[in-house]
Amino acid sequence: MTARRAVLTAAVDQLSAAGVASPEHDAAELLAHVLGTERGRLVLVDDVDPTALAAYDALVRRRAAREPLQHLTGVAWFRHVELAVGPGVFVPRPETELLAGWAVEQAGGLEEPVVVDLCTGSGAVAKAVAHEVPHARVHAVEVDPAAHAWAERNLAGTGVDLRLGDMATELDELLGSVDVVVCNPPYVPLEAWESVSAEARDHDPHLALFSGQDGLDAWRVLERRAALLLRPEGVLGAEHADVQGASAPGVLSATGRWREVRDHRDLAGRARFVTARLAR
Structure with a gap:
């Protein structure tokens, strides 16, 4: 002993x-x-x-x-829910809990909220919203089959409508009717490869990390799709890298489709996610 x-x-x-x-x-x-x-x-x-x-x-x-802790235990906690995680899916980070909390607040104040979680990965945000706002209709989309399999496992029994597909084309039946779109898209610039932690770079799916030279390719797709999915005055919340506190909101502001574009900081004081409201 x-x-x-x-x-x-x-x-x-x-x-x-x-x-x-x-x-x-x-x-x-x-x-x-x-x-x-x-x-x-x-x-x-x-x-x-x-x-x-x-x-x-x-x-x-x-x-x-530098194998991720969550891969070794097989579990990640996210707000008030437990998630199964492992190779093939992005491990949810504590910073994203703030974005999920924003989505919970937005949906919780509505009578029959419709919430869409794009790039759902493990299903973390979708599961948190479904757990904390049980009267919400929650839909989730993931393009990577391996990550989708983890989300399917985590969202079983939650009532969340999970789709395997591209966020740019899924959920056409919801166009113009969604109250809240939330997304943690890939946003790491390809040029920032060396700055990514070994845990993420070597174990998280690259599809969930990297998004073009400036890291905003997925953001541009998200902006267009959210504008179609949301009802007038519906809201969007999406995460970004701490160095994108100006450029990520700029993707929304440049189109003229959004108002109340606001960046939010995480608990460490770093720029972390943007919220905006679809203009009429």
Whole structure:
């Protein structure tokens, strides 16, 4: 048997040396996963038996190689819902919870809201909206078959209408009737390849990350499609890179189709997502 504190200290040192951004958190999450408990209950564990220690050491080595934590545990938490994630799907980030919260607020104030989540990936935003606004009719679209399979798993039993297809062409039957369009599109410029974290660059689908030389190709498609899907005065919310605090809103403003174009910051104070209202 090995003392829990010694096990965690060694793992934290290993993850820190590998450049993992949150070594204490990740070391504890992995140990809790191996022991079948919660991170907050690790204080109740005195020692780690050899079998569990071997399994833990293997996971720590994989995390040190920058395999995403969520791929190792198979789970990502997003607002109030749990998501199954793994190879083939973009791991939802905490920053996107703010965008989902905005969508929840917009839909929650309507009697019979119709919400569309484009580029749904794992289904995170769609599932959060369906969970928090149970009277909403939620539709989700994903173009990548591998990611769609994860979304299908996560959205089973939620009532969300999930489609496999291109956001530029899906949901024609909803044209002009949607109240809220929300989207976390790919937005990383191709030239920014080297700046992307190893976890994302090596494990997230590139289709979910990169979007042309300036990172705004998907944004331009989104602008056109949202303008068709939304009813007059309907609203759009979409995420962007922190360096696109001017250029992403500019995609909307330049068309003359939108008003109340506003950029929002995340909890770290970085430009993160845009909201706008379709003009009449």
